[in-house]
Every structure is written in structure tokens, then in C-alpha cells.
Amino acid sequence: DFMNALEEVHPAFGVSEEELLQVIQNGIIHFDLVVDEILRSGQLLVEQVRTSTRTPLVSVLLHGPAGSGKTALGASIAQASQFPFIKLISPDGMVGFSESQKVAAISKIFSDSYKSPLSVIVVDNLERLLEWTPIGPRFSNAILQALLVLFARRPPIGRRLFIIATSSLRPVLTEIGLSEVFDSELRVPPISSLAALEVVLREVELFSGERERREAVGMLVDAGFGDQGQGDGKLNVGIKKLLSMVEMARQEPENVAQRLTGALMGLGM
Amino acid sequence: DFMNALEEVHPAFGVSEEELLQVIQNGIIHFDLVVDEILRSGQLLVEQVRTSTRTPLVSVLLHGPAGSGKTALGASIAQASQFPFIKLISPDGMVGFSESQKVAAISKIFSDSYKSPLSVIVVDNLERLLEWTPIGPRFSNAILQALLVLFARRPPIGRRLFIIATSSLRPVLTEIGLSEVFDSELRVPPISSLAALEVVLREVELFSGERERREAVGMLVDAGFGDQGQGDGKLNVGIKKLLSMVEMARQEPENVAQRLTGALMGLGM
Amino acid sequence: DFMNALEEVHPAFGVSEEELLQVIQNGIIHFDLVVDEILRSGQLLVEQVRTSTRTPLVSVLLHGPAGSGKTALGASIAQASQFPFIKLISPDGMVGFSESQKVAAISKIFSDSYKSPLSVIVVDNLERLLEWTPIGPRFSNAILQALLVLFARRPPIGRRLFIIATSSLRPVLTEIGLSEVFDSELRVPPISSLAALEVVLREVELFSGERERREAVGMLVDAGFGDQGQGDGKLNVGIKKLLSMVEMARQEPENVAQRLTGALMGLGM
Amino acid sequence: DFMNALEEVHPAFGVSEEELLQVIQNGIIHFDLVVDEILRSGQLLVEQVRTSTRTPLVSVLLHGPAGSGKTALGASIAQASQFPFIKLISPDGMVGFSESQKVAAISKIFSDSYKSPLSVIVVDNLERLLEWTPIGPRFSNAILQALLVLFARRPPIGRRLFIIATSSLRPVLTEIGLSEVFDSELRVPPISSLAALEVVLREVELFSGERERREAVGMLVDAGFGDQGQGDGKLNVGIKKLLSMVEMARQEPENVAQRLTGALMGLGM
Amino acid sequence: DFMNALEEVHPAFGVSEEELLQVIQNGIIHFDLVVDEILRSGQLLVEQVRTSTRTPLVSVLLHGPAGSGKTALGASIAQASQFPFIKLISPDGMVGFSESQKVAAISKIFSDSYKSPLSVIVVDNLERLLEWTPIGPRFSNAILQALLVLFARRPPIGRRLFIIATSSLRPVLTEIGLSEVFDSELRVPPISSLAALEVVLREVELFSGERERREAVGMLVDAGFGDQGQGDGKLNVGIKKLLSMVEMARQEPENVAQRLTGALMGLGM
Amino acid sequence: DFMNALEEVHPAFGVSEEELLQVIQNGIIHFDLVVDEILRSGQLLVEQVRTSTRTPLVSVLLHGPAGSGKTALGASIAQASQFPFIKLISPDGMVGFSESQKVAAISKIFSDSYKSPLSVIVVDNLERLLEWTPIGPRFSNAILQALLVLFARRPPIGRRLFIIATSSLRPVLTEIGLSEVFDSELRVPPISSLAALEVVLREVELFSGERERREAVGMLVDAGFGDQGQGDGKLNVGIKKLLSMVEMARQEPENVAQRLTGALMGLGM
Ligand SMILES: Nc1ncnc2c1ncn2[C@@H]1O[C@H](COP(=O)(O)OP(=O)(O)OP(=O)(O)O)[C@@H](O)[C@H]1O
Ligand SMILES: Nc1ncnc2c1ncn2[C@@H]1O[C@H](COP(=O)(O)OP(=O)(O)OP(=O)(O)O)[C@@H](O)[C@H]1O
Ligand SMILES: Nc1ncnc2c1ncn2[C@@H]1O[C@H](COP(=O)(O)OP(=O)(O)OP(=O)(O)O)[C@@H](O)[C@H]1O
Ligand SMILES: Nc1ncnc2c1ncn2[C@@H]1O[C@H](COP(=O)(O)OP(=O)(O)OP(=O)(O)O)[C@@H](O)[C@H]1O
Ligand SMILES: Nc1ncnc2c1ncn2[C@@H]1O[C@H](COP(=O)(O)OP(=O)(O)OP(=O)(O)O)[C@@H](O)[C@H]1O
Ligand SMILES: Nc1ncnc2c1ncn2[C@@H]1O[C@H](COP(=O)(O)OP(=O)(O)OP(=O)(O)O)[C@@H](O)[C@H]1O
Ligand SMILES: [Mg+2]
């Protein structure tokens, strides 16, 4: 099924295999039901593109706080579509490009997609593509305008395109009129329950044994990260940041639990 | 008559057939009387251009909320004119153009039109052509100035020109002085009555049978979208967005009515 | 005399006959005494340029609301001067020009005029030449500075120049310091009395007969456009817009009076 | 003496005779004592440049309302110096120049002056050179910075330079730090007394005889322009504007006095 | 151990030895425990990069007031890593570069680092790299965007990168969204205790003998720099500025203590 | 000694003799003790650069009101150092340079200095180099950033550099972060005591004899410029402006004292 398809991706003409794999190299940990729901919604949209004649263009915005896993999930959905044309548009590959070079690069990928009957384009990190800064605020209006048009431009008759965009600044997108061009939206939440946290800790094998992990979780409950009480709202960390904290804690084997708790508390303040 | 003419368009020298057809590929659904009134008003203006010697230049602004069908209606009116020169100026074809390239492209189409005794130019999506962003606000003053002049410039003696422009930001146009150059305006409203909605649902055959559609409408009435009561003002969706919702709902055959209602409620909030 | 001279213009070296004729192709309707006064004042200034040795440079600003007839009147005065050099500087001919190209084009016409003993330059639509937008506000300072200098620069000894400029944004000109460079100003008012309106309706033969026109005027009085009462201030329409309304009304022969009234009321709201 | 020297100017190497003559072609009317005082102060500064070894650079700012005669007086003082190098820097000759072309042109004249033992440079109309607009405000910072440096830069050892600048926006100069670079300032006032006005009217021979002029003055007194009473502050007109009014009034021989009074009242309102 | 490693650096391929040495030419004085803690934290991060497979990219921000020793400490940590690729990105080497040249230079160093299995890049003085000025505020958005992307871009599979950045304007970094891209932060404090000050004075041998130094410290206590009382908060000077004061005081051998106290008081006011 | 050294400057390789001499061509009048103190402080800093190994870079800011003698004093200190490399960076030599040309010219002088074991660079008139205008405010951020880096960049090992900068806008420097890069600051005050004024008057021999000068001073006391009473704060004039007033007064031999007093009063208002 779709979930399994994520594992067995078939390379294909026009698919930028390597860059997609790079952004999901740490895998997807199913730490919460919402993770499966997002993947399932993605699959439904893929099917709509494949089958409906009236909507040759479908777009979805994955949004959520920094490090919540938007890029990895977007790339996973794209991979699982097995469409013949799958591309990632990312600011990583455009450092030092001028405004017009960026517009040209983005525009070319859309034009290329029109040659394939079925295409997916992942447009990662919209705020960075737009060169957004809150001071001013400043951003590239040329890139914004190009995206506004490209996200709404119907592919030629007989071609179908699925656009997956990611952003951690949805309010900004709304302000500049970029959120309303999407047909649908999916929110990628941070980890906020101890249960989800435990799934991750088990998966990454931070602790040598079951007992050590339990003790660590106890320490987290003591620190107020428990799911009951007013501590409930306290846990709030993106999976990406959590994985980074885990590795930092791992450096001091004698103090793993303390360092992890400390790092999480630093965030909560 | 005029209504029929929409169906049987005669290709002609200077007519950009394909791009016009693309924007009306989903056809015009006559879901409300206002649709016919808009087409009829368009026809009258076409006749004025054809016949009056004192007004060789006539312009109209089609405005209304996003997705209300402005582009499709504008293109339909242009097609039905059967003028020898019919062109669509659209931001879709100008991605990545510099300000001056856009001005040159727009200006060229106007100059070309002066070679034909009778011409229609559809200037689609003014806010996008102007590269408008509410933050700042920013826009291309060079393009604005070109449009202000071109929309008011009389064609050479013996030539006649009909300009149809579309926009979903009429207040912005007024603010920048672009709405007062038009000789007339036509408002393209969203779908706001259950009766209109039903016409669309029937036309697109979302439900397998009459009964299923009735049930779905019942569900919509229960959700407060009925035409009486305070629910009256609740329904408010552009035909374009509605068609997209319909296709999304179609993906889950077991849940069509629920998904459609949910989608419409999402909009209403 | 001067009034007649308007009809019989003699073509001459350096006169851009065609563009002048184009802007007055609908003629001048003498719907009010003020029309004659404006033409007479223009004639006096023409005489001053021709005769006074101390003022080789004279300039006048024609200002008034949009469509009140500024361009047609300015061109008429210029035509009637019968000076050997008569030129129209208009934004119509400069679409797509860069700031510096516009300055060069404007500057060249002034330099050319210095070769003729007597010259008139009509500088039409100052706000458009300046690329003015109220948002910001933005405008071309390069063009503004060029105009400020050119409007005040004395022609070489032995040359005389008459400058006629038009604008519908006099307050803006004052704000940017452009109105005080003119030696004199003439206000071109909109049509605001029923009597003037009737002159126009008769001239353009909108109605088949005297009776029909009388009935229409009665309808206008009923609609509150009468000259007495509080309806007095209601009528307020530029001759250009009125001519456009007339032609639109003419399209529905059965409803001419109603459409005209409706159009005028639309304006009044 | 100095006053006479104004009449008999000796042409010399490096003197731009023609452009200086053009700006004083209407001559200097000695309508008030202040006119002589300004010329005398100019003469003293000329002498200081010629004789003092410690101040090889002397600069003066002539400022006053629009049309008060600044340019004509500045040019007269420069002419009377009989220095071997006399140049006029004026925006009139720089229409269409880019910022850097203007800086280069200005800078070149200063560099050229350093080749002459004694030089005068008249820098006319600072606000126009700076491309000043009150909206923004905008101006050329490049030109401002060049002027700030050039006005303060000592000529090479053995060279002496006298700078005469004019402006009608002294408060602006102060705001941008350009007024404090001048060694001294001279205010050029408008005409504000009936006596001065009479001197001008006599000089330009507006009236055919003494009696007519007296009657006209009487009319002006009646209009409140008399020197006593509250009418005192009312008269306030630059000599340049006054000369223009005089010529306009001359066009209607039967109404000279009325037109002049009307024009002066228009100003006063 | 690590502390010693700072002294014996092994030159290596790709290491910009000389520029690193230049910034630590005055050595590291261990005037406070915090100095050792910072170096130790740096060492732990170096180990994380070397060993963890899940975090091939680790970044740290050294921040603190001007002159507190950020650059010297960052360079020391980098040196001690003994990674095969160690580079310093500093505004010192980019004077006169255009925005795009700076981005290209920075980007190239990151790309070069991807060729080494283990790399450290010290990005010194972020505010200067960004061309930050508080007036406006102004800064290079192009450089900011490049840094935002480069600091978050994962190196290719199999490569590992450690980024050490320094800044004395952490609040600004937060405002522009540049502080949250770092995995961790280390604060470099100024000298604020008399004990730390004494360590420095001894180390730099400002005084000829023990007695002289004691007297000087007594003078500082009298001036309110003592660790007890309200004088406690008074001492607050970066090590860099302190070293400069020491050398200035050294110029007047008879007055060393007075001059040092005076300089420190000047700072405190 | 140092004071004498000012008189007998030895020309040397890399010293821009002529431009330094030009700015001190009127000499230094020792009108107040503060003049000697400034020169002495400069000498001490020169010695620090020459001798201390820990501070190869020393910088000082001379600031004070317009015309107080900053440039002359800075150049004098530089001359007296007798360092093999002495250069003046002044806006006078950069009129018409673009931003990047200025940065290149400034940067080149710093790079050149690194070739000499001992160098002094006088960076004159920072606000003009920065193209500062209070309106906006505007300035060249490129030049500011270059100066910020160059003023803090350590010369290569074995080279030593002394930087003397001047400015009359110290608060602005602080605002843009340019004042804190200097190791020390020296304030150059205006003349504010009658005693100092008298020293100057004697030195420049404005009066033919002792008696005349005494009378003039009496007149100044009467005008409120005396050192006692509330007149005390009134005298406040830069030496540069004072020298200019003196020369202007000298033009009217019969009225020297009156003109001087008048000029000084004009300043005080
Ligand atoms: N359930 C999950 N969803 C998403 N990512 C996961 C999940 N489980 C593990 N990961 C890993 O977590 C990391 C998520 O990082 P990712 O870059 O996708 O986050 P992001 O939200 O795009 O961050 P940013 O806001 O910085 O763009 C990846 O390394 C991914 O492999
Ligand atoms: N009565 C109708 N009027 C307009 N469009 C209709 C109608 N019936 C069906 N349609 C279809 O609905 C869609 C309307 O989309 P269209 O692009 O014209 O909307 P729009 O208002 O221009 O949108 P946008 O605000 O995004 O520019 C088209 O696919 C058109 O074929
Ligand atoms: N008395 C009149 N005065 C001016 N124009 C008249 C008059 N009678 C008829 N007309 C016609 O009315 C029209 C006036 O349009 P014109 O372009 O001159 O107006 P305008 O004030 O310049 O408009 P805009 O504000 O758009 O520049 C012309 O077609 C002209 O021939
Ligand atoms: N006493 C006078 N002083 C100055 N100009 C005089 C005098 N008498 C007559 N004139 C004439 O008046 C005119 C003054 O115009 P001028 O251009 O010098 O004024 P301005 O103050 O420079 O105007 P603007 O503010 O437009 O620059 C000239 O034509 C000059 O010949
Ligand atoms: N413990 C220490 N930590 C850091 N620097 C030290 C220490 N002891 C001595 N130093 C010396 O102090 C100086 C610190 O200057 P450095 O340039 O590193 O400061 P900075 O904080 O980067 O300054 P800036 O804010 O100007 O960038 C260096 O010369 C360094 O050799
Ligand atoms: N004691 C003094 N200090 C400085 N300058 C003196 C002194 N005595 C005489 N002078 C003369 O006074 C003048 C001072 O001018 P200088 O250009 O140095 O002033 P400044 O403060 O740099 O002016 P600005 O603010 O315009 O840059 C020089 O001509 C100098 O020779
Ligand atoms: Mg991401």
C-alpha cells in the first residue's frame, strides 16, 4: 500500500532521486497518528491528479513550525506518487542566484513538468525562496509574483501537475496573498506529547536499555513535560530539533537524560 | 444568437484561439441569471464598438472575488465578438519577464490591434500583471503607467478597440487610479444561493443519481447553507473553487456529500 | 476671428498636424460661455507671445476634472495660434520609454522649438508624463526636474515660446512645486447645468426629435438633475464621459433616456 | 565705479559671456536701496578674494523668494568682478543629465577655475541642481555631496575663487547642511512697497503718460496695496513675476490698470 | 588534552593557518572559569561532528559584547579540532566586495568544505558580514539569505561540517531570524570581576612588580571596582579593550595605575 | 621636541607632503592650552604605535564643531610622527567617485600602508566620506562598512598603523556604530574665551596697533562677549570661521572692529 510504497521507490525518468533521498535520509518515524494522516491525505491528492479531468492542477501547502518535518513529509509524498516527473525546488541549490536567475530556475522546472503527463513538484521552504526577512519586511517580489502565477497556471491540455509546497511562516504567506492559491493545506505539528517523544527515543536508541529510557521519561515528567496537569502544553519541539538534541546528549554517556531534559527545557523557556 | 455564438467560434486572422480556449475549457455553467446578464452586457458593448463612430475605444472591467469566473467570462465575450483581432494578455505568459519586457509585450499587442479595423483585447488578472503585493504595498509603476495610457489611448482614425480587463482587487485599482479609466464595469459574483449550487452539482454529475444529490443538498441545508434564515449569507464560493472541491470530494465515493459540506464549511469560517 | 480660426487651420512646417487633429476629432461643442472664455484667454496669451519683447516665454496650465475637455481645448488654442512650430508632448507616444528616454524626447521638442521664431508646445497630461501614482506616492523625479527646468528656461534671444500644459491633478502639481512655474492658469470645468447638457444632447443628435429630447430632459429633472433646488449640485460630468454615455445609451434605441439617466446617476453616487 | 562697471563688461578668456548676458537681458532696475546694497556687498567680497591671502576661497549665498531677482543680481556681481574666469553653473544646461554627469559637469568647472589666478563661479538655483522635491523629500545626494565638498575645497596655492550661489529654498539648504558652508549670505527681497512698484512701472513704460500711471497707483491704493494701514503687508511680488504681469496687462490697452491690480490681488490671496 | 592542543596546532591541507593565527596572536588568557567552559563545550561539539551519523551538520553561535574575545575563542576551538579543513570567513578579507561577490566567496568556502570528510568553518563577525547598520536598519538581504541557507544546508552524504559563528549583536540576529538556525549558543562574557582583571594584569606584566600591581588594584577598589558593595556591577570591559588600555597606560610609566583606572572609569560612565 | 617637530617636517617616502601642507597652510595658533594638550596626546599615541607590540593598530577620533581646527590638528600630529608612510584620505579628492570607487581608493591606502613598518593615515571628514545627509537620513552603507572593517583590521604581523579620523558629527558616528571602533577620542573645542580670541587677533595682525586691538576688545566686551557675567557662554566660534571673519573685516579698514563684532554677533544668534 501507500505506506509501504515510501520504502520501495522506483527510480524514473525526470525524477531527481538523489536530492529527494537526501532530505529524508533520517527516515520517517511514525511517532503519532497525525503522521499517517498527512501521508494518507497526500496520497488522496495524488490520486485526484491522476484521475480527475476537471482538475489537472492540484496544490497543497504543508505548513508547521520550524523543524516539524515538513520537507521530509513532502518529499515522501512526492516519492510515493511514482509519477514519471518528480522534482524538488529548494533554496539549497540557489545560493548566490540573482532574483531573475531564481525565477528562471523555478520557471524552467514548471515548464519541464509540462512535458510529462503526470508530474509532482516539491517547492520547499517558500520563505527562503522568497528571501523573506521580517525586518522591513523585505522579500523578492519578482519571485513572489512568479510563484503566484506558476502555482495557479494550468498545465497544457493533457498534462497534470501536483504541487507540494512547504513553509513554516503560514501567516506571512497569507499576508502576501500566497496561501490562498493552494487547493488544500496540511498542518505538520511539532511533538507535544510524551508518548510521541517516547516513540522517537526508542527508535533512535538513545538509551542502552528499556530501564534507562523509563528513568529518563520519569525525569521528563518531573520536569513538567508530563501529559497531564499544566505541564501538558509545555512539550513542544520539532522532530528535527529533537533529533539534534538526542545526538548532543549522546556525547556525554554518563549524563544523557539530564542533557536531554535540559535541552528541552531550554526550548520551553 | 449571442449565447449560441459562444459555442461556434470562427477562427480568424490575429485570434489567439488556443489560449482563449484553454481558459474556458471547463465551459460556462449558467447557474444564475447574472451569468446571462453579464454575457448580454458584453454583447452590447461589442455592438457599440462595432457601430458608434464617436467611441472607437470602449473598455470594461470584470471584477469579483477570486475564482468567481472572471477570466472565463471575459474570454467568452471576446470569443463571441468574432472580431478579426482577439488577444489575451495574461501574466501566465510573462513569468520571468522584466518590468520593461512586460511593458513591451503588452504595448506590442495594443499596437498590433491598431492594424485591425475591429479588435478585442482581454487583459486578464490586472493585479498580477501589476505585480501587486499588499505588503508595502509594492507593484510595478512602469506597468501601471503603461496600462493607464494604453487603456485611454484612442486607436488611429478608422480603427476600433474593445478592452476587457479582469481583476479581483477592485479597491486596489481604485486606489491606484486604474478603475476610473474604464467606460463601464461588470461585477462577477460568487455563488451564494443553494439553487445556483444545485445547478452546478447537476451539471458536473458529482452524484450518481437524483436521490443522492437531494440528500447532499439536505445535508448542506442542515449545515446552515439554506437560502432562508441567517444561513442565507453563509454560502459564498467562487465557481472555480467549487469545481475544485467537487473533484476532491469525488475521490472518496463513500463520503462525497460529507467532504463537500466540510470543504464549504472550511471556506465559511 | 479667433473662433473661426479654429476651424480653418493652416498646416505649417514643424506642426504635428495629425496628432493635434486626433485629440480634437470630436470637435468643440460650445455648451457654455466658459468654453468661449477659455479660448479667448488662450488667444490673448498667444498675442502676448507674438508681441511682447520682455516675455519671450509664456506658459499656461489648463486644469480641471478628468474628461472635462482639457486636451481638446489646449490643442485647439495651439492650432489657432498658427505659429510655425506647434507640437504635442503626450504620454501616448511614450509607452515603454524609460525615464531617461522620456526626458530626452521631451527635451528634444523644446530644443527644436528654439529654432522657430514662434512656437507652441502642448504638454498634455502632466500626471501621466510624471508617472504619478498616489500610492507612495511615486513619480519620476527625473521627469519632474526636467519639466521644472524646461518650463522656466528662457528661449534663446530672438525666439519665443508658448507652453500649454494640461492636468487633472492640480493639487498634486502644487505639492510637487510644478504649478507655480506657470505664468497663468485656466480652469476647465465639468458640465454642471441642465442647459449645457441640453446643448450637447442637441449637438450629438442622440434623440430622433425635439420632443424626445424634451422628454428625456424631463426625466433628468425628475431624477434631481434640475438646475433649481438641491438637485443643482448633482449634475457633474466631464464632456468626454458624457459623450461616452451618449453612445452607450444609443445602443438601446428603445431605452435611450433611461440609460442616459441611469448612467448619470451612477456617476452621481 | 562698481555700479557703472555693470554696464561696461569686458569680455575675457574663460568668461561665458553669452549665458551671463541672457539671464540679465532685462537689466537691473534700481527700485529700492536694497538693490544697491546687495551689489555693494558683492563688490566687497570680490575685493576680499582679490586681496586677502588667508582666504583664497570666499562664498556667498543669494537667497529670497521665487522671482525676486537672485539670478540676475548674482550674474551682475560676477560680471562686474572682471575676473579672468567667470562661469555660470545652471540647471538649464543639464536637462537630461544623469546624476553622475551633473556631478562631472559641475566638478569640471571648479577644476577649470583652479587654472585661473582669480575666478568667479555662479551656481544658480541650488534646489534645481539638487533635483529637490518636497515629496519624500527626494534629491540627489550625489550632487549634494559634491557641492558640499566643492564649496569648501580650498583652491590650490596661488589660486583664488569666489562662489556665488542662488536659492529660493534657504530653509531646505539649512536642513540638508548646505547653508552653513557659505562664508556669507545676502537676502534678495520681493517688492513690497508702492514706491518700489512705481519705480518699476515708470521704467517699463507700461502707461502712456504720468497721469495714467498715477491713476493706476491710486487704484492699487484703493485695492489695499498702499504703504500705510494694514494694506502695508499685502504687496509682495518678485520683480520677475511683476514684469510678467506688466506684459500681460499691456495686451489689453483699455484695461491695463485693472488687469495689473487683478493680477497683484490674485497673488495676494 | 584539548587545552594543550590549543598550543600545538598541526598544520594540515585546507587549513588557513595564517589567518587563524593572526586573530589569536595575543593568546588566550585563562582569566576566568568560563573561558575553560567555552573551550570545553566547543570540544564536545567537535566530537559530536566527528562521531554522530545523524547530525552531519552542527553549528554554534559565540556571542557576547564587543571585544569580549569571541573571535579568538572561535578560532581556538577550530584550531584544536585538527579537522583537515579549517577556514575563517571574515569581513576583513572582503572590503570592497559587492554583495554578490561576498555571497560567492562565502558560498565557495562552504562548497569547498564538502570535499573534506570533516570541516570547520569559522564565520566571524556576522553583523559586519551582513553589512548591518542600526539606521534604517540596513543590511544585505542577499548575504543574510545566503547565510540562512548555508547554515542549514546539510553537507552531502559522507561529509560533516562544524560551523562556528561569532556576533556581538545577538538581539539583531534574533530579529532577522538568524539566531534560530544554530544548534547551540555560547555566551562570551566581558571581564566583570577584579579577580579576573588581576589575572590579566599579571599575565601582561603591566607592573614592574607585585607591589605595584597590588597598589593599582587598591586604587581600582577605591574607584568602586571592588567585587563587594554596589561597585560590583561597575567593572565591565572586554578583554580586547582591556589589553588596549593596558598598552596605553604603559606609555606613561610614572602614571600607569592612574591611567588604567581613568580608562576603566571612562568606560563605566 | 614634538612641538618643534611640527615646524621642521622631514619629507619621506610614502608621505603625501603637499596635501598635508595645504590643510595647515594657515599654521597652528596656540590660542589656548587645549591646543597643546591635543598635540601632546597625539604624540603619546604615536609613541604607543612605535613601541607597543600588543597594539599594532591604534586609532583616535578628533571631533568638535565645524571649523574648530580638526583637520589642521590631525594633519599636524601626522606630520610630526615622521613615520615613513603618511597619507591623507579626504573627500576633496573623491568628488564624483562612485561608492565603489571611494571604497577602492580608501581600501588601497590601507593596503599600501601595510607595506610600511610604521604608518599614519588621516581620514578626514568622516561624515563627508560617508556622504551623510540628515534627511532620510542617507549615507553610503558600503563606505561605512568598509571603514568599520578597515578601522578594526589589524595590520599584518610586523606592521603598525596609526589612524587619525576627524568628524564634526560625533553623535551621528555613535548612532551608526562608528565611534566605538576608535581606541581613543580627542575633542577639539571652538574658541570661547576672550583671551583666546585676543591671541588670535594679535597673531593675524588685524589691527595696526596695540591700542586699536584693545579698543576692539572693549567693544566685544560691551557686546556681551566678556568672560564674566552671562556673556560668558556667548562667544563660540571655530578658528576657521574666525579667520574668515577677520579677513572680511579687514576689507573695510575704517570699520574693522564694528564688522568683526557684528560678524561674531551674527553667529551668536
Ligand atoms: N515523522 C516524521 N516526519 C518528518 N520528519 C521526520 C519524521 N521522523 C523523522 N523525521 C526526520 O526528521 C527530520 C525532519 O526535518 P525536515 O527538514 O523535514 O523538517 P522541516 O520541518 O522541513 O524543517 P525546517 O522548518 O527547518 O524546514 C528529517 O531528518 C526526517 O528524516
Ligand atoms: N458561469 C460560469 N462563469 C465562469 N466560469 C465558469 C462558469 N461556469 C463554469 N465555469 C468554469 O469555472 C472556472 C472559472 O475560473 P476562472 O479562471 O474564469 O475564474 P477567475 O474568477 O478568473 O479566477 P481568478 O480569480 O483565480 O482569476 C473556469 O474553469 C470556467 O470554465
Ligand atoms: N467644449 C468642449 N471642450 C472640450 N472638449 C469638447 C468640447 N466639446 C466636445 N468636446 C470633445 O470632448 C472630448 C474631450 O476629451 P479630452 O480628451 O479633451 O478631455 P480631457 O479633459 O483631456 O480628458 P482627460 O482628463 O482624460 O485627459 C473630446 O473628444 C472633444 O472633441
Ligand atoms: N533690481 C533687480 N534685481 C533683479 N532682477 C531685476 C531687477 N530689475 C529687473 N530685473 C529683472 O527681473 C528678472 C529677475 O529674474 P531672475 O531670474 O533673476 O529672478 P530669480 O529670483 O532668479 O527667479 P527664480 O526664483 O525663478 O530663480 C530678470 O529678468 C532681471 O533682468
Ligand atoms: N580568554 C580570552 N578569550 C579571548 N581572547 C583573549 C583571551 N585572553 C586574551 N585574549 C586576547 O584578547 C583579544 C580578543 O579579541 P577578539 O578579536 O577575539 O575579540 P572579539 O570579541 O572578537 O572582538 P569584536 O567584538 O571586536 O569582534 C585577542 O587579542 C586575544 O588574543
Ligand atoms: N590652533 C589651531 N588649531 C587648528 N587650526 C588652526 C589653529 N590655529 C590656526 N588654525 C587654522 O585654522 C584653520 C582650521 O581649519 P580646519 O579645516 O582645520 O578646521 P576643521 O575643524 O577641520 O573644519 P571643518 O569642520 O570644516 O572640517 C586652518 O586654516 C588652520 O591653519
Ligand atoms: Mg524544511
Ligand SMILES: [Mg+2]
Ligand atoms: Mg482569472
Ligand SMILES: [Mg+2]
Ligand atoms: Mg486629456
Ligand SMILES: [Mg+2]
Ligand atoms: Mg533664478
Ligand SMILES: [Mg+2]
Ligand atoms: Mg571579533
Ligand SMILES: [Mg+2]
Ligand atoms: Mg576639516
